[in-house]
Amino acid sequence: MTSVNKQMSDELTELDTYTKELLAELEAGSDSRTEQSPAEERKVRDLFTRAENENLTGPIIELFSRLLEAARQKKATPADFGISSVDLQRLALKHQQIDEHMVSVGGRLVRALPIAGQANSRVEEYLAAKDSVAPSGIERWDQIQENISRIKSELKMTDEDWNSFQGQIRHAVDSVGTLAKLIDLPKDVLESIGRVTESYRMRLTPYYTSLIMPGVINDPIMLQSIPTGEMIDNAGVEIPPVAADHSPARLIDQFYPRVLTIKVTNMCAMYCTHCLRLAHIGRKDHMYSKEAYGEALDYIRKNERIRDVLITGGDAFVLPNSLLQWLLAELDAIDHVKIKRLGTRIPVTAPMRVDSELLDILEESSDRKPIRVVTQINTAQEITPVSRDAFRQLSKRTFTVLNQAVLLKGINDTREKMWKLCETVQESYVRPYYIFNCSYRNPQFSHFRVPLEVGRDIVESMYGNISGDAIPRYIATAGGKIPLHRSNVMKREGDDYVLKKPWNGEEAHYPDADPDVYAREMFAFNNRGVK
Ligand SMILES: *Cc1c(COP(=O)(O)O)cnc(C)c1O
Ligand code: SF4
Numbered sequence: 001m002t003s004v005n006k007q008m009s010d011e012l013t014e015l016d017t018y019t020k021e022l023l024a025e026l027e028a029g030s031d032s033r034t035e036q037s038p039a040e041e042r043k044v045r046d047l048f049t050r051a052e053n054e055n056l057t058g059p060i061i062e063l064f065s066r067l068l069e070a071a072r073q074k075k076a077t078p079a080d081f082g083i084s085s086v087d088l089q090r091l092a093l094k095h096q097q098i099d100e101h102m103v104s105v106g107g108r109l110v111r112a113l114p115i116a117g118q119a120n121s122r123v124e125e126y127l128a129a130k131d132s133v134a135p136s137g138i139e140r141w142d143q144i145q146e147n148i149s150r151i152k153s154e155l156k157m158t159d160e161d162w163n164s165f166q167g168q169i170r171h172a173v174d175s176v177g178t179l180a181k182l183i184d185l186p187k188d189v190l191e192s193i194g195r196v197t198e199s200y201r202m203r204l205t206p207y208y209t210s211l212i213m214p215g216v217i218n219d220p221i222m223l224q225s226i227p228t229g230e231m232i233d234n235a236g237v238e239i240p241p242v243a244a245d246h247s248p249a250r251l252i253d254q255f256y257p258r259v260l261t262i263k264v265t266n267m268c269a270m271y272c273t274h275c276l277r278l279a280h281i282g283r284k285d286h287m288y289s290k291e292a293y294g295e296a297l298d299y300i301r302k303n304e305r306i307r308d309v310l311i312t313g314g315d316a317f318v319l320p321n322s323l324l325q326w327l328l329a330e331l332d333a334i335d336h337v338k339i340k341r342l343g344t345r346i347p348v349t350a351p352m353r354v355d356s357e358l359l360d361i362l363e364e365s366s367d368r369k370p371i372r373v374v375t376q377i378n379t380a381q382e383i384t385p386v387s388r389d390a391f392r393q394l395s396k397r398t399f400t401v402l403n404q405a406v407l408l409k410g411i412n413d414t415r416e417k418m419w420k421l422c423e424t425v426q427e428s429y430v431r432p433y434y435i436f437n438c439s440y441r442n443p444q445f446s447h448f449r450v451p452l453e454v455g456r457d458i459v460e461s462m463y464g465n466i467s468g469d470a471i472p473r474y475i476a477t478a479g480g481k482i483p484l485h486r487s488n489v490m491k492r493e494g495d496d497y498v499l500k501k502p503w504n505g506e507e508a509h510y511p512d513a514d515p516d517v518y519a520r521e522m523f524a525f526n527n528r529g530v531k
Contacts (some may be wrong), residue, residue, distance in 0.1 A: 018106030019092050022064065026071050026078055027085065036076050040066075044081045051091050057108075060095045064088075064105050122503060123465055126416055134420035137211055137384035144384060147210040154181050155206055165346075165353040168205040169269065175202075179226070182209055192229040200227045200444070201271050205350045208270050211381060220379040220411045223448075227273050230447040246479075249299035250292050255480040258307050261343075262296045264288065264327065265314040270349040272376075274406055274438060274445045276477070297330050304336045310374070312343035317353050321361055328365035340365065341372045347390040348375065348382045354390035363397040370399035374433070378405050378412055380424040388428040395429035402433035405472065407455050408448045409438075418458045422470040432472035435459060437484060439477060452476075456486045464503030 015023070044066055050059035067083070070076040078088060095105040103112070131139060152162055155178075161167030173179050176194040179202070185193075193202070204225045211221045246253050254260040267285045268275075300306050309331055319327070331337050342362075346353045362371055373394050377383060395401045403425045405412065412418050422432045438449045459474040474484040490498045496509045 013093070015089065015092055016104045016106065018110055019096075019104045020106070022068070022106035022110055023085065023088055023092070026064075026067055026088065028071070036070070036080065040070075041081060044070075044083075048081070048083055048087075051094075055098060057095050057098050057105075060091050060105060061109055061113075063091070064109055068109065118504075119464075126419055126465075129416045130420045133414070134380050134417040136380035136420070136424045137382060138388065138424075140213065140381065141385055143213060144210050147212070147214070148207075151182055151206050151210050157206060162206065163352050165269075165350055165355075168207055168350045168352060171206050172269075173202070173204040173206065173209055179204075183212055183222070184214065189228075193226060196227040196229060196231050200231055200273075202227050203269075203271050205269050207351070207386075208349045211384070213381075218410055220381055223411055224272055224274065224378060224408070225270055231273065231444040234443040234446050249296055251288065251296040252299055257305050259310065260300070260306055260308075261310040261312050262293075262300075263313055264293070264311055264316060265318050267313065267318040268315040268349070269318065269346050269353070272345075274408055274448050276439050276441070293327065297334075300331070300337065301334055307336055308339040308341065309337055310341040310343060315344050315346055316342040317344040317346040317358070321357055324358075325361045325365075328361070328371075332365055332368045337369070339370050339372065341374050343374045345376045347373075347394065348377055348387050351384075351387045351390040354393060359393055359397045362394070366398045372399050373401045375401060375403055375430065376405065377403050377421065377425055377430070378408060379417065380420045383424050383428050391429045401430045403430050403472070404434040404436060405432070406436045406438055407450050407458075407474075409450050411448075413450045413454060413458070415458055415461050419462060419466055422462065422472065423466055426467065426470040432470050434475045434481070435472045437474070437476045452484060456484065459484075460486050460502045464501065 044063065047059055047063040047066065051063045067078050067081070070080075071078075078084070092105045095108075096102050099108075137144060148162070151157075152159075155171045157167060157171050161171060173182060176190055176197060179185070179193065180190050202225070208221065208225060212219050213221075216222075246255055248254055251262050251264065252260055253263065265285075265287060267287075300309060311327065316324070328340060331340055362373075365371055375391075391401055405418075405421060405425075407413060407418075412421055418435075425432050435455070437452060437455055438445065440446075440449070455474055459472070462471045475481045476484050486502075488500045488502055490500050490507070492498070492512075493509070495514075496511050499508045499510050500506070501508060
């Protein structure tokens with residue numbers, strides 16, 4: 001024993017309850033013994049020697065767990081292996097002395113290890129399924145690269161076209177004819193797409209098209225970007241956007257006193273089939289006049305309560321760099337504006353837009369006042385090495401990148417798919433921020449809607465099972481964002497609240513703060529005679 005251990009063992013001579021119980025169990029049950037195999041005997045003797053000689057907790061734990069198993073199966077007691085109670089007590093104390101937190105051998109073996117084992121079982125199903133049920137674009141990169149070369153040659157795109165945002169937009173897939181050349185779809189499906197695209201626009205960047213997995217029915221990328229028959233067949237009347245009641249100035253939507261949005265364009269690189277702003281997107285691309293931006297900025301200037309401005313659309317990254325730079329500088333010049341947010345899905349639909357010129361502009365403005373980039377990623381499949389790199393750069397050059405996912409049937413409405421999405425998002429330098437329940441306002445996408453209870457199960461199931469930092473808030477949009485989380489406060493019992501652990505339903509008693517103490521003025525500083 002080292003001198004440190006010697007010194008500690010002088011201080012520590014008491015065994016705790018868990019260890020005493022463990023020792024008692026080891027000694028008991030010695031009546032109906034069976035023969036130990038010589039191999040097992042050698043193994044235990046060997047562990048005993050290691051436990052005695054090595055300064056590690058591992059051999060001690062393994063020795064005790066083998067002895068415990070032998071005792072529980074009524075095969076042998078420690079004495080049968082030539083290990084005395086004094087030996088066991090000495091080793092138990094040694095464990096406690098080596099461990100930094102003085103955890104006892106009984107505490108670790110009988111309490112902590114089984115509890116950790118139980119916790120592991122909660123994620124086993126997910127770990128087994130995640131890469132097959134919800135593969136990321138990083139995991140599918142080989143297939144995507146094959147898709148890219150096929151699409152590039154079919155559309156006669158050069159490398160330069162492919163790697164530039166302009167090239168991606170110029171070659172965007174916006175007709176059934178082009179789509180049919182790139183993706184193998186049955187004739188009746190193509191006919192139905194043709195019918196729908198008379199009323200709704202379709203535009204996939206060639207890059208986003210390359211994320212579609214060949215031969216997969218209901219591929220999540222396809223579902224998000226190719227309008228299907230349901231969009232016109234769904235019965236129902238569209239409810240006009242609430243924004244109509246909430247636009248106090250040109251281009252502006254305002255629900256809240258201190259935050260508002262400017263819709264700077266109606267354009268996106270790709271048009272989502274579940275788009276909340278379907279009406280706003282319309283049939284045609286629009287750039288707006290400087291006067292329109294001017295009036296929006298005037299409204300912000302005159303309203304000193306506004307501190308957080310969301311630049312959205314459409315997609316904020318559709319704006320040309322010069323216009324974006326000007327707009328950010330105008331906002332930075334307004335004293336009461338403290339934060340800017342940019343809403344964009346372009347890092348997943350056309351990541352080549354995130355080039356050094358754009359990054360310089362963002363960093364310059366973010367250095368004046370923080371910029372948050374708010375994106376929308378709905379499946380792990382949308383994250384490729386290319387989009388991940390765009391997010392890495394954005395998160396380096398701005399304050400944070402946040403994700404707002406939409407809960408969509410068939411796309412991310414299971415635990416496995418949503419957990420995988422949130423973990424992949426976090427691993428890609430992005431913080432999961434919101435999960436929106438798919439809107440009730442548009443009959444065009446009622447086929448994507450997921451019942452609230454299903455959404456709650458999915459979101460609540462993340463607590464305790466994936467990093468807290470990867471868990472988004474579950475939100476309904478109904479004239480503002482309304483939280484939908486389930487309450488884990490079950491009831492009050494005396495001075496306690498009874499809470500429920502979302503991961504296993506176990507109850508936890510949580511004493512509330514004493515209201516009388518809370519009402520008292522009683523910091524020590526109050527007693528310094530200062531009046
Ligand atoms: C989403 C949204 C906001 C921002 O909401 P946060 O909860 O602050 O992210 C503000 N105004 C409008 C009109 C919005 O749609
Ligand atoms: S990126 Fe946003 S605004 Fe554009 S189509 Fe998709 S959901 Fe609508």
